[in-house]
Amino acid sequence: MQITMTVNGVSHTRDVEARLLLIHFLRDELRLTGSHWGCDTSNCGACVVWLDETPVKSCTVLAAMADGRRVRTVEDLARGGRLDPVQQGFAECHGLQCGFCTPGMMMTARWLLDHHPDPSVAEIREALSGQLCRCTGYENIVRSVRWASEHEAAQPAGGDGGTGRQAGER
Amino acid sequence: MSAAPDPALDGAYGPVRRKEDARFLRGQGTFVDDIQRPGMLHGAILRSPLAHARIVSVDTAAAEAHPRVRAVITGELLERRKLAWMPTLSRDVQAVLATDKVRFQGQEVAFVVAEDRYSARDALELIQVEYEPLPVVVDATRALDEGAPLIRDDVAGQRDNHIFDWAAGDRAATDAAFAAADVVVTQDMLYPRSHPAPLETCGAVAEMDPVSGKLTVWATTQAPHAHRTLYALIAGLPEHKIRIVSPDIGGGFGNKVPVYPGYLCAVVGTMITGQPVKWVEDRSENLMSTTFARDYHMHGEIAATRDGRILALRARVLADHGAFNGSAQPSKYPAGFFHIFTGSYDLQAAHCEVTGVYTNKAPGGVAYSCSFRIAEGVYLVERMVDLLAAELGLDPAELRMRNLLRPEQFPYTCPTGWEYDSGDYPRALQVAMDLAGYPELRREQEERRARGEYMGIGLSFFTEGVGAGPRKDMDILGLGMADGADLRIYPTGAAVLSISCQTQGQGHETTFAQIIAHELGLSPDDVEVVHGDTDRTPFGLGTYGSRSTPVSGAAAVVVARKVRERARVVAAAMLEAAPEDLEWARGRWQVRGDPEQGRTMAEIAMAAHSSLELPDGVEGHLDAETVYNPPNLTYPYGAYICVVDVDPGTGAVALRRFIAVDDCGVRINPMIVEGQVHGGLADGVGMALMQVITYDQDGNCLGGSFMDYLLPTSLECPSWELGETVTPCPHHPIGAKGVGESATVGSPVAVVNAVVDALRPLGLRHADMPLTPASVWSALQGRPVRADLAL
Numbered sequence A: 001m002q003i004t005m006t007v008n009g010v011s012h013t014r015d016v017e018a019r020l021l022l023i024h025f026l027r028d029e030l031r032l033t034g035s036h037w038g039c040d041t042s043n044c045g046a047c048v049v050w051l052d053e054t055p056v057k058s059c060t061v062l063a064a065m066a067d068g069r070r071v072r073t074v075e076d077l078a079r080g081g082r083l084d085p086v087q088q089g090f091a092e093c094h095g096l097q098c099g100f101c102t103p104g105m106m107m108t109a110r111w112l113l114d115h116h117p118d119p120s121v122a123e124i125r126e127a128l129s130g131q132l133c134r135c136t137g138y139e140n141i142v143r144s145v146r147w148a149s150e151h152e153a154a155q156p157a158g159g160d161g162g163t164g165r166q167a168g169e170r
Numbered sequence B: 001m002s003a004a005p006d007p008a009l010d011g012a013y014g015p016v017r018r019k020e021d022a023r024f025l026r027g028q029g030t031f032v033d034d035i036q037r038p039g040m041l042h043g044a045i046l047r048s049p050l051a052h053a054r055i056v057s058v059d060t061a062a063a064e065a066h067p068r069v070r071a072v073i074t075g076e077l078l079e080r081r082k083l084a085w086m087p088t089l090s091r092d093v094q095a096v097l098a099t100d101k102v103r104f105q106g107q108e109v110a111f112v113v114a115e116d117r118y119s120a121r122d123a124l125e126l127i128q129v130e131y132e133p134l135p136v137v138v139d140a141t142r143a144l145d146e147g148a149p150l151i152r153d154d155v156a157g158q159r160d161n162h163i164f165d166w167a168a169g170d171r172a173a174t175d176a177a178f179a180a181a182d183v184v185v186t187q188d189m190l191y192p193r194s195h196p197a198p199l200e201t202c203g204a205v206a207e208m209d210p211v212s213g214k215l216t217v218w219a220t221t222q223a224p225h226a227h228r229t230l231y232a233l234i235a236g237l238p239e240h241k242i243r244i245v246s247p248d249i250g251g252g253f254g255n256k257v258p259v260y261p262g263y264l265c266a267v268v269g270t271m272i273t274g275q276p277v278k279w280v281e282d283r284s285e286n287l288m289s290t291t292f293a294r295d296y297h298m299h300g301e302i303a304a305t306r307d308g309r310i311l312a313l314r315a316r317v318l319a320d321h322g323a324f325n326g327s328a329q330p331s332k333y334p335a336g337f338f339h340i341f342t343g344s345y346d347l348q349a350a351h352c353e354v355t356g357v358y359t360n361k362a363p364g365g366v367a368y369s370c371s372f373r374i375a376e377g378v379y380l381v382e383r384m385v386d387l388l389a390a391e392l393g394l395d396p397a398e399l400r401m402r403n404l405l406r407p408e409q410f411p412y413t414c415p416t417g418w419e420y421d422s423g424d425y426p427r428a429l430q431v432a433m434d435l436a437g438y439p440e441l442r443r444e445q446e447e448r449r450a451r452g453e454y455m456g457i458g459l460s461f462f463t464e465g466v467g468a469g470p471r472k473d474m475d476i477l478g479l480g481m482a483d484g485a486d487l488r489i490y491p492t493g494a495a496v497l498s499i500s501c502q503t504q505g506q507g508h509e510t511t512f513a514q515i516i517a518h519e520l521g522l523s524p525d526d527v528e529v530v531h532g533d534t535d536r537t538p539f540g541l542g543t544y545g546s547r548s549t550p551v552s553g554a555a556a557v558v559v560a561r562k563v564r565e566r567a568r569v570v571a572a573a574m575l576e577a578a579p580e581d582l583e584w585a586r587g588r589w590q591v592r593g594d595p596e597q598g599r600t601m602a603e604i605a606m607a608a609h610s611s612l613e614l615p616d617g618v619e620g621h622l623d624a625e626t627v628y629n630p631p632n633l634t635y636p637y638g639a640y641i642c643v644v645d646v647d648p649g650t651g652a653v654a655l656r657r658f659i660a661v662d663d664c665g666v667r668i669n670p671m672i673v674e675g676q677v678h679g680g681l682a683d684g685v686g687m688a689l690m691q692v693i694t695y696d697q698d699g700n701c702l703g704g705s706f707m708d709y710l711l712p713t714s715l716e717c718p719s720w721e722l723g724e725t726v727t728p729c730p731h732h733p734i735g736a737k738g739v740g741e742s743a744t745v746g747s748p749v750a751v752v753n754a755v756v757d758a759l760r761p762l763g764l765r766h767a768d769m770p771l772t773p774a775s776v777w778s779a780l781q782g783r784p785v786r787a788d789l790a791l
Ligand code: FES
Pocket: A036, A037, A038, A039, A040, A041, A042, A043, A044, A045, A046, A047, A048, A057, A058, A059, A060
């Protein structure tokens, strides 16, 4: 079947099998290999991308279901050569080791901060709880997201900059 | 954290941000499944649904007729090429594709090569295999029973499921110490089967160049050089025609040490089709067929005086190795380093016996984030010490303090022969107790108990032996465990270090750059680290058992110091001084007593490549290479304290706090060290509370997906509280000891000790991992269950 979707702002039209998973479409067809695949059961979240504005596990979505929709992957996080604050936070706080879970973690974190600019540690842990990391024990991932939150608040990217910042809150 | 240190003044150690992050953060890493070669085909493995069965027939006709299938490989085909069996790391053999029988559920039976991923999977369904089911043994404690099904009838002379008996220590001295003891405490315990489950599964892309005959294998391997040698031996290929590339690796934890049948199938696939072949397993395949860890059935005995002096320790172990003995460790130790089980205490005597058996379960086992079975040894001794404390009515911290080795006893030879290098154990325990607020915690526990609440405080103190290892003592299949390093200095002073170990997330590209920068007065940014490609790096045994910093790290220091000495001669010629009159200070060579007269490494490097006249016999250039053969293991250690709250009604355990004080000697990059500890703690908590690979009586693996094999998430993990002490390693050139696995080794038993401590008022003495609500509850009812069996 023929599908058309906009991935990271670029429109792609392809003939695909109806059963093709979105993760394989992105990785094998479009060669966007930043999104990973880590399980057969929708448990790990290594494959998280945005479908329109919502994070989804792309191993659990058919490419055909993204027909006519927008997809955003980790390759689109940095804009104009500038890293997203979430990416900067992961680098600053050592939020990644092997880097395999990282794209999925960052896509969820970006969504969280877009909707909750100043999440508590508990809220961050809740938001990431559908994704596995085998290397970091999660602590530095949580700190990375807090770092991004605090730096976005300090340097608002257009919005009101957020209020009620609770630096260092645990 | 502070700005990057000034290398000239401070050296290059410190929390330097990681170089490798730049690509991972942008989704630009190159993992095995990201590799795409022109004309690449895709492989998939047909696996046995049965745990034990004779293969009557394999019919591949329909699969071969599939329009997108290019080859179907069976055991029979491999047998004709003498490739149906491969050696394991423990001098056993393992079937690549089954020929006679299948011996565990998930065993490899056939390999399909097709034009795309999905077609390869489709074709698996078209293969008809007729099996004749055989009786199954999944419980190691029944494996040696009279009449138990014989699993390894392929091995000449094998009449039962026995693999080995092995012992260490002094039996007579241990018996005497037990006979003289006031108190003896015994306990049976199981360290259940676990799986390392790195987030990236195992896979390979194999490509044979038909013209040059060169085979390149990009594979998820923690030991590329050792794999190259193994491929040469298994496939009979000339070793210089094999290149193994370990690209970015999504976690290893021991899982990626062995050579797996899928890698070899990809190699055979490219040889047959003449095109590159990719094989990447799915998660169920990873959990069901690649090597597990632990599965040790242990009986412990501890002897002490009435006033709390520990005298001796005894252990008997039944080790379940699954259907093939694929255990990965130095060859002369069939139970790995388990016999370091005397732990951190000053004992008179110790003795342990280990018996290994075959069962109809996946083969193994690997050191899952531990140095070869030390996790099992630490678990045993730390449970026994807690049981002894309860028996004597002593606080477990107090009992440990009384018996820990004292600083003046180092170097210390333990009763089973390991020579511990250095340590100040009481101080580490004290730092942990201070961080935890130990007396207050005990007071709080009293108050809660009075209110009918079940709070527990668990301690553990571990000693690891890592950095395998001295050539005189150990090898793997005849390969000595030394590591090479090769350092080039370009004319502008930029450096390229090639090392034989390989990162799976440990941050070698940063840490090793810091080592070189520190030694040569450079910035870490000036140092490129090359690793993971056998064509570009010197031989060495790879990254596992926390050996990178102890062995390869030492090699990097030694090679940098060689370069520095070569630079001294050149600098002397530049300064028109005698080499003996120069001193290395502030990251440069300068004339002793005249710091104005100095040359940096960049200046020296340019001169070394110039027309500067050098003394006779000096070659010019600064490049050097070395092989580091460690004189001893290194012995990192630590003190951990865990605080839990348990609901005895449901058996649910809530992890409230975890305090970890590690001493891994000198820390090159403390940020990375702490990250390693965090990850290990999560792993340990997972093993203690949820991770177990369970089998039913027919040998069906019940832990074959992340729905059943539970791993800790951000919700189960607390905010780790870390502390440190630094006791340099006396025999490592910069005093570092290695840390990657300390936390996985030390943490599970702290959790178990905490849960048992919480429930002691209800009479609980021991419960086996994983402490799921169901198993805690059953233990409380006095009817403990075996979480590893669903019978
Ligand atoms: S690959 Fe694991 S959730 Fe998608």
